[in-house]
Amino acid sequence: MEPGLSIESGSAIRVAVLPVGGTIPPPRLREYAALVARHARVDLASLRTYYSEHQKSPFAHQPWETGCLRLKFVLGGCVPSPWEDFQSSRKVLAVIGICHLPSSPDLDRVAADFVDAARTYPSALARRCFAFCPRDAQMAGKKRDDIIMFPPSDQQSVELHMLTMIQDLAASLLMEFEKWVLRAESTGTILKTPLDSQSSLGSEEVHTLGVPSILTSVIKAKKRRLGRAQKIIGDYCLLAGSPMDANAHYTTAIELARLTGDVFWHAGALEGSVCALVADRMGQSDPVLEDEVKYRYYTIIQLYRRATLQDNAQRVSPVSFELEAALKLARYLCRQELAKEVSDLLMGAADGAKALIDASDRLILYIEIARLFGTLGYKRKAAFFSRQVAQLYLQQDNAYAAMSAMQVLTMTTNAYHVQSRKTSKINHDSSKEPRASSSDSGKVHPQAIVSLFESQWSTLQMVVLREILMSSIRAADPLSSWSAAARLLRSFYPLITPAGQSGLASSLANSADKLPTGTRCADPCLPFIRLHSFPLHPSQRDIVKRNPGKKEWWTGAGPSGPFIYTPFSKAGASSGTSKQEVSWIVGEPVQVMVELANPCSFDLVIESIYLSVHSGNFDAFPVSVSLPPNTSKLVLLSGIPTQVGPISIPGCIVHCFGVITEHLFKEVDCLLLGAAQGLVLSDPFRCCGSSKFKSVNFPSISVVPPLPLLVANVVGGDGSILLYEGEIRDVLITLTNAGTVPVEEANIALSGKNQDSVISIAHSTWKSALPIKPGGEVTFAVTLRAWHLSSADLEADGSRSPASSRRIAREGINPFLNIHYAGPANPENGDISLPPGRRLVVPLNICVVQGMRLVRARLLSMEIPARFTEAHLRPVSGKDDISTGNDTERTNINLLKIDPYKGSWGLCLLELELFNPTDVVFDVDVAVHSDDTNVDQRVISEGSAGDAACHKTRIDRDYSARVLIPLENFKLPVLDASFFVKESSSDEPLGSRAAAIAERNAKAELNASINNLISKIKVKWHSGRNSSGELNIKDAIQAALQASIMDILLPDPLTFSFKLAKNRIATNADSSKDSGNPSTHSSDGNVGPSTDNVLRCDDPISAHAMTHMEVQIRNNTKEIIQMNLSISCKDVAGDNCFDENSATVLWAGVLSDIHLEVPPLQEVVHPFSVYFLVPGDYSLQASSVIIDATDVLRARAKAESPDEPILCRGSPFHIRVVGTA
DSSP: OOTTOOGGGGGEEEEEEEEOSSOOOHHHHHHHHHHHHTTOEEEGGGGTTTOOOSSOOSOTTOOTTTOEEEEEEEETOOOOOTTTTTOGGGSEEEEEEEEEGGGOOOHHHHHHHHHHHHTTOTTOOEEEEEEESOOHHHHHSOOOSSOEEEOSOOHHHHHHHHHHHHHHHHHHHHHHHHHHHHHHHHHOOOOOOTTSOSSSSOHHHHHHSOHHHHHHHHHHHHHHHHHHHHHHHHHHHHHTTOHHHHHHHHHHHHHHHHHHTOHHHHHHHHHHHHHHHHHHTTTOOOHHHHHHHHHHHHHHHHHHHHHHHHTTTSSSOTHHHHHHHHHHHHHHSOSGGGHHHHHHHHHHHHHGGGGOOSHHHHHHHHHHHHHHHHHHTOHHHHHHHHHHHHHHHHTSOSHHHHHHHHHHHHHHHHHHTOOOGGGOHHHHHHHHSSSOOHHHHSOOOHHHHHHHOOGGGHHHHHHHHHHHHHHHHHTTOHHHHHHHHHHHHHHHGGGSOHHHHHHHHHHHHHHHHTSOTTOEESSOOSOEEEEEEOOOOHHHHOEEOOOTTOSSTTTTTSOSSSOSOOTTSOTTTTTTOOOOEEEEETTOOEEEEEEEEEOSSSOEEEEEEEEEOSSSOEEEEOEEEEEOTTEEEEEEEEEEEOSSEEEOOOEEEEEETTEEEEEEHHHHHHHHHHHHTTOSSOOHHHHTTOOOOOOOOOOEEEEEOOOOOEEEEETTOSSOEEEETTEEEEEEEEEEEOSSSOBOEEEEEEEESOGGGEEEEOHHHHHHTOSBOTTOEEEEEEEEEOOOOOHHHHHHHHHSOHHHHTTOOOTTSSEEEEEEEEOOOOGGGTOSSOOOEEEEEEEOOEEEEOOSEEEEEEEEEEOSOOOOOGGGGOOSSGGGOOOOHHHHHOOOOOOOOOOTTTOOOOEEEEEEEEEOOSSSOEEEEEEEOOSSSOOOOOOOBTTSOTTSOOSOEEEOTTOEEEEEEEOGGGOOSSBOGGGGHHHHTTTSOTTOHHHHHHHHHHHHHHHHHHHHHHHTEEEEEEETTTEEEEEOOHHHHHHHSTTTHHHHHSOOSEEEEEEEEETTEEEEOOOTTTSBOOBSSOTTSSBOOOGGGOOOOSSOEESSSEEEEEEEEEEOBSSOEEEEEEEEEEETTOOBTTOSSSOSEEEESOOSSEEEEEOTTOEEEEEEEEEESSOEEEEEEEEEEEESOOHHHHHHHTOSSTTSOEEEEOOOEEEEEEOOO
16 A cells, blocks of 8 residues: 555656765755655646657647646655556656765766666656756766756756756656557557466466367457556556546446456556546536546445455455545545545445555555544544554564654644643643733633543543653653653543552653753643742832822822732722732842642652743742652742843743753643543642642733832831830831932821821931932931720730730731832933832831829819918919019918818819839829910829928839819809800790700800810820820819819809008909809808918018908809808907907908999909907908899809808908017
8 A cells, every 4th residue: 555645646657756876965855855846747838848749649638738747756766566567656657866966076976876776666767867066077077968967056046947857857758658658559568466367377277168268268368458458558648647538548448347357457447537537627626526436436446345355365465455445535525524424434444454464554544544534623533543553663673663653642642632732732822921811810711621631531541641651762762751751640640559650750760861961841740830829028019100290109109008918909990900910120039939739659859940931031049849749838939030021920940850841830720620620630739738729810020120129127126116105205217228229209108097196207307318329228207106095905905914915016006107219210211101119118016005094083172271382373364463573482381271170162173093004113294284374283192291392293113193183273264154054044945946056055165165174184294214195084084073064164153352452562362263152051061262362461460550451352244243241250260350249350341241233244342451459360251142143143053942042252361460579
């Protein structure tokens, strides 16, 4: 059998192309052979120049205008076929020699070699020897007829020269065909095939047959020879390009063969007629022609089968012609519409392969069947017969056969889906693209998984790979054997025993030993590698694009919350794509985390693994990894971008088992998805104990130019900043430029929670340091104030140990410094866009712990004598100050001491109990701010001596203390009816709009007054050198004063003061804050004295002298008050000095039942005189009964009935009387 046969093969002239002379370099030989093979078709019209008709041509119907000669060049020649007399197309009818003259300078030897080579083909009718690249001396020598030289020239000239020589050769062949046909027609010819016997008639036949039978047999043999001659003449007509003449001779041969019963030649003539019919209508598609061809060829197949049955006793069987006929018809009909019919023909031919005696014929048959099935698209059938071809090759014990088997098996890998990556178009395309788009990377189509992995074929796939492995080992191809073993181990490790896995590992190692160092293979082996995560340093995430038209380019670029990066945020919301974009900086290292898995039973040593980058702008750092059996490991792979541009990282480069391979992330993603859907044998990562992991999309990476890199450092440590509640402290932050580009512009802003805890930032300090050169640094201060802890925070702190509660800052509650900075622009690049900037987020890890603790706050009434300094007793307004300049210098002036059982001031004090739970000492100051001036009114600690003044209260660790705050200076100047609008308007309709508005305004004013009172009281503390803060007492004070807030804020309706005229100097004692509350009770009622009621004189009053005094009564309401005034005087024993029976003080004027009328917000004065008889301490006190009290006064006095009298009493007025000399 011959490969590549078709119906048209009978019209092709076989030409042997033989290299002669010296050795021709392979590239030159291929070039010369391609130059010859380019002219396989020669038109008859082009032969008239070279054709000369010596006698009348036997080709009467030669199509000179449309016909052609078809040449079939066979490089290296072929073995003469024993069937040349049966089919003339099998003969070598011409010989062409090719010589490369630079390697064969001796032309005589070249000619002799050509003659010797051509002698091998006695059937050759024409011979030509082409010599290429002759030298000048060879060209100038004697012209030779046996060698045709092709001088060096351009390609077009050489091709034209070759075309001329081929046309001349074709014309010579045509003339030789004419001679042969004319000779055969005149003299006849004897044609035999291997099927014919040694003699036309055997001796036995002659002796056994009678004379008539002998004559009949002789006539039959003569007709048989004539029919065969007509068949051969038809072959030469077909070779000469005259199908009509050939068809006429074939028709005669068919009739003679039918008459003589020459079945085999009958089939041959009929096959020739079909070839003439198809050649005559070359290029035409006619259903009638197709049906005729099928009908004739089915007849041909039947005739060949009959000939085989008749001659089955012969040594040579003609079954090959039957199979060739089936293959020719199948090739003619080979298209998808007739796939069923073609498949039946091919399968029938495959069944006939058993009858073939020669193994080479079976080899050719299987090759042709595999080719035709492949043309139909039946890849699996084509792969099956290709494996049959490989088995035949493997039966031969030589390296070349093993190489052929390996190549044939390699072609079947696509059908069995175990192909090498270099032959896979899908994998080739994926290697060009680093990663599919985000929409496709997370979704892998099931068809793609099935095309790559089919667990149903696992056994067959393993067999194919094992055959490739064995053939490559026999062919001494270590790279192919390594590739086959790698694919076998990687794809089918679950089906291979531990011993088999170790054997494959040994095969990999042995193949690698035969390969040069650094050999690369397209097929990866172990380990399995998948992308685990993409860890980015905050400096790599916070790349901010700069808009040239926007000066404050950082606005809108900062994080809205405390988190720098939110992995659950919708990526690409602005660009319309879900693919994450990442920017890397030239010269700054980056990292990618991958997971490696070794599901086999042997230790896997990876000599090196690093990221695979095809863009050429990335330097990857290799690492070595050792994986025990059935284990997985996370590995960080790093590298440095080197140039600006996009970066594609499709996978990793692995140096393992002595060979370098590339592992693609996408392949493993498909494998894992196939394992999840049950299409793949096993998940290698789950086999190694790794948890289920979701596929990670590789982001779109671009490299930007070098940028500055600021590194922040909190001076004093990078841990939490420990602050006590309300503490104010300066924290120093150092910024260092660790990059290679200076920082030329920067901006600092706040974000996160508790931003109000940052009081100030020293912007001028870091702005003055710009530009910050590489390696430079700047330190600036940030003033922090600790916030107040909530009750939940206090409970959480109490549940933890003291050490942990004071050292760990809670996450998500701290403020951040957003520092946006950028380097210089690069106008030299010609790019109008600016290099991006960066964002540095500096978390201020503030750990707020409870410092000074307010245990409780309560309101006290002063019922015992006390001593205050002058600073505590300074009046609120200057006009009421009765002291002179010398008085302000005194620091120890005693208050009036009153018997606690007979009367007191009713001084209201706010007591704060403080506790220090920390391990430091606190100095506490209580600051009371008035409306006009900020005066620190310091009060004494209750724990200290009662007679000593104290400016600060020091509280040691685990100790408590109490501070007292007088509240008399917080009274309002006017007693307004609006504070009692609710009670006074009770008679109005409930739905009155005016009443509702008035009530709302009154509440608002009252709340404002309460808040104003609380805001004036500040409890500040100091600890150490620079630690200070303020205690949060607002809620505690408000709770303590809630019940008595009206008594504290609202002034008395009337206030009393006394004037003493001595040396023409008037001295006033203002009791606007000191008069007792209007009451119907006795002197021990709710009286509200203050420390401002003490009268201080330059000189004491002398006894036995008339002292002129005045009592001043002020109306603090907006209504006229009528009253009866009374004045009393008591000594230190509390006895009445104005008693008529035992008076110790004489007086002049009216001192009781004085009827007075005081206008609103004005004062009236009542004069009187006193004469002290006994030196000592005395006290004057004014009191009055209000006549016809209004509702406001009754509400202020909390009267229970409208007939109840309203009594107002002033504070005692201290007088010191000295005796006369």
